[in-house]
Amino acid sequence: MGASTAIVGDFSVSDLLREAAERAITIEHRVLAGTSIETPAMSGMLKADEVQPGLLMSGYDITYLKDSGLAIEIEPSLLCTVLLDGSSEPLLLDGLSSVAHKPGRIEVLGFGSRQAGERVWFTGQRARAFGITVKPDFLDRFASSVDNDSLSCLREFLRPGFRRVTLPHLARAVEIANEVLDHPYEGNLARLYHESQTLRFLLEIAIALHEQERVGRKIGRLQYERAHNAREILDRRLADPPKALDLAREVGVNLTTLQSNFKLAFGTTIFGYVRVQRLKMGRILMSEHGLRVAEAGRHVGFSNPAAFTAAYRKHFGHPPTADQVRGQQRRH
Structure with a gap:
């Protein structure tokens, strides 16, 4: 070297x-x-x-x-x-x-x-x-x-x-x-x-x-860039994401085109992407900041703790309490 x-x-x-x-x-x-x-x-x-x-x-x-x-x-x-x-x-x-x-x-x-x-x-x-x-x-x-x-x-x-x-x-x-x-x-x-x-x-x-x-x-380079622009907007505004129609208008395409291209680019729907990113954010809140399950779920848009737990288990393969415990152990 x-x-x-x-x-x-x-x-x-x-x-x-x-x-x-x-x-x-x-x-x-x-x-x-x-x-x-x-x-x-x-x-x-x-x-x-x-x-x-x-x-x-x-x-x-x-x-x-x-x-x-x-x-x-x-x-x-x-x-x-x-x-x-x-x-x-x-x-x-x-x-x-x-x-x-x-x-x-x-x-x-x-x-x-x-x-x-x-x-x-x-x-x-x-x-x-x-x-x-x-x-x-x-x-x-x-x-x-x-x-x-x-x-x-x-x-x-x-x-x-x-x-x-x-x-x-x-x-x-x-x-x-x-x-x-x-x-x-x-x-x-x-x-x-x-x-x-x-x-x-x-x-x-x-x-x-x-x-x-x-x-x-x-889908073409321009449509690919628009799909990425949409994802960046969602990432910046994850706590309060725009509605799909408003998102399409913001990036300059119709809703059907955006939904189709978004799935081709990222392998998931707009709703599915937002849901997964919120679950990941919830995981960070518990594992790195020590929040409890219900509190973390509420922060990422789940008003019902049971719904948050079910979605979390389905995506990560284990209940959120496991990451909550890790977060609390790390802080102590």
């Missing part, structure tokens, strides 16, 4: 230049404010690791201390990045549209040839983000099997030209990204953890791309 980095505290642009040089990444400082690159430009935490040959991860939670920017030369590669919190200026790509980052949405960027770009930041701006870089040689090692599994979707991003996909919200991938930034490990244990989590993050993306392609062939 290659170089590994963990920086906590204040650091300068020159620190970034040195770390990039170790990874054969070409970046050049562009001064937007008349200060030295040796003075602190940002404060917070940065992690970076080449977890396998051709597979790199990086993550940071940074507050910028002055206006500045970096010019970047991107080698042929696949980049998968997610802004977890805060704000980030768009990635400016020479001759191409800029790439703006929406919090919680993974951007998959494929560079089939060398590409110049620039990223700037401004004083007081904070960004928490995670990303991986996949180089062609990493996927080449799987050449004998890659055409027959989900990884084939990744190879498409390394063809000549530029390709970009903004994935729907992937809760598990976002959770993995946050876990990488927050873990307490050091040394070899940290590197092993980085490797396992980076591979899991990549797998989540590969599966999502494969599923998007599969369902997209059936």
Whole structure:
């Protein structure tokens, strides 16, 4: 494996230049404010690791201390990045549209040839983000099997030209990204953890791309995105979800089309999805927050404890009291 980095505290642009040089990444400082690159430009935490040959991860939670920017030369590669919190200026790509980052949405960027770009930041701006870089040689090692599994979707991003996909919200991938930034490990244990989590993050993306392609062939890319938009609305408003007709209007399709496409995309009805997510939320309330069964059921929309218990047992295979007990034991 290659170089590994963990920086906590204040650091300068020159620190970034040195770390990039170790990874054969070409970046050049562009001064937007008349200060030295040796003075602190940002404060917070940065992690970076080449977890396998051709597979790199990086993550940071940074507050910028002055206006500045970096010019970047991107080698042929696949980049998968997610802004977890805060704000980030768009990635400016020479001759191409800029790439703006929406919090919680993974951007998959494929560079089939060398590409110049620039990223700037401004004083007081904070960004928490995670990303991986996949180089062609990493996927080449799987050449004998890659055409027959989900990884084939990744190879498409390394063809000549530029390709970009903004994935729907992937809760598990976002959770993995946050876990990488927050873990307490050091040394070899940290590197092993980085490797396992980076591979899991990549797998989540590969599966999502494969599923998007599969369902997209059936209902079309636009309808697939609308189904995902509907699910994101439901996730944000789970405690008081919109009626199906209102949801259809909000995403711009008729109710019948939304119901059909939602089931094709997610294998369940709108009602079934909301019900399962509420049960999962109830489980968290009991197992992690120590709520009693009736209280947890009420919080997730079940006014009748018996109905909550029956639905819970049917979905999880055991009564909610088992998770209630675990939650109470954890708190004591």
